[in-house]
């Protein structure tokens with residue numbers, strides 16, 4: 001099984017997730033259906049929390065990257081686990097507020113916060129802005145000035161590191177829409193500018209090199225670049241950064257050939273580099289933050305679908321159509337992301353039938369996964385499970401073709417409950433005048 005929270009029933013026929021029968025869950029809640037394993041989410045948070053406590057000084061906390069999967073219950077879990085959060089829009093801020101999350105532990109990202117976003121975040125006391133550029137600093141200075149307080153800010157920098165991941169989720173290179181480059185000298189100039197703003201308190205620096213990162217050393221190299229920059233700012237302006245945020249990005253296993261990353265080992269390695277580099281540079285070790293999204297929630301998720309039609313084109317290939325598609329699982333359509341799939345009610349049968357599992361949207365690119373091996377008896381009414389879907393599924397979902405978005409059901413301690421209700425047909429026309 002691709003993840004340890006996935007298993008089969010005693011008679012070998014049904015797929016279990018978090019110890020619960022997925023076929024029964026599909027019957028009870030309908031499909032398509034997002035499942036989330038709550039214990040898994042919590043245990044991932046605890047792994048990060050413990051690694052931070054073991055390695056870094058006071059004030060260092062892991063921040064959950066909300067964009068991976070954002071709904072009220074998720075923020076309650078993050079609050080209970082003592083995590084901070086990163087948010088990227090007023091919508092995420094609003095959701096966190098509705099969940100009762102303490103926004104003083106929120107870091108507000110985005111390469112283009114509107115004036116309205118800036119005002120909204122300040123009115124709701126978001127702890128930190130992660131400012132992307134000089135334009136944003138001016139907007140923050142203006143709005144904080146009106147409110148007569150100092151907004152805490154980190155600057156997002158691009159350290160010039162290629163994380164060797166998908167192009168669409170690679171963000172730390174010099175040529176990026178995000179952040180200011182260290183290499184071009186623009187980052188240094190921006191620090192000089194920020195330090196002159198009376199209503200902006202510069203707390204430190206942020207970088208995020210990419211997502212689904214497995215390559216060795218990426219975080220270590222980023223940390224060294226960022227600490228070098230901190231030392232340079234100390235020399236140049238006498239300014240010593242209090243916080244260093246290294247972003248998110250640790251990869252997770254979608255298919256058997258993906259490596260297994262041990263977060264404990266990874267954080268320990270980065271910490272060793274940080275300790276030795278600070279010592280070498282003669283700078284005080286900053287509070288460390290990281291922003292894991294995928295590695296907290298991805299393998300806590302699964303999507304269940306019901307098979308509709310099975311079609312074989314002689315001399316070409318076979319298609320298995322399911323009752324969802326790119327609207328609920330867009331990552332294959334976006335960048336041909338790989339996944340593991342199971343025929344959830346036929347786990348005892350051999351998988352000797354090759355097919356492309358496709359969605360029901362009116363797009364040829366609406367593919368869940370090409371060339372999947374399934375039991376040859378697969379037919380209408382069977383349940384297909386798509387694994388490792390806790391990140392970048394619900395949060396990226398759309399109503400394309402006016403398909404309602406699925407419910408999210410949480411699995412916890414042998415029971416289940418709805419955290420996000422399934423959209424109804426009425427929901428689809430709610431804003432139509």
Ligand SMILES: *Cc1c(COP(=O)(O)O)cnc(C)c1O
Pocket residue numbers: 065067068086109208210211212247248249250291292293294295391
């Ligand atoms: C996307 C993103 C993250 C989370 O990345 P994961 O790969 O999901 O861990 C963290 N920080 C920033 C700024 C991001 O854009």
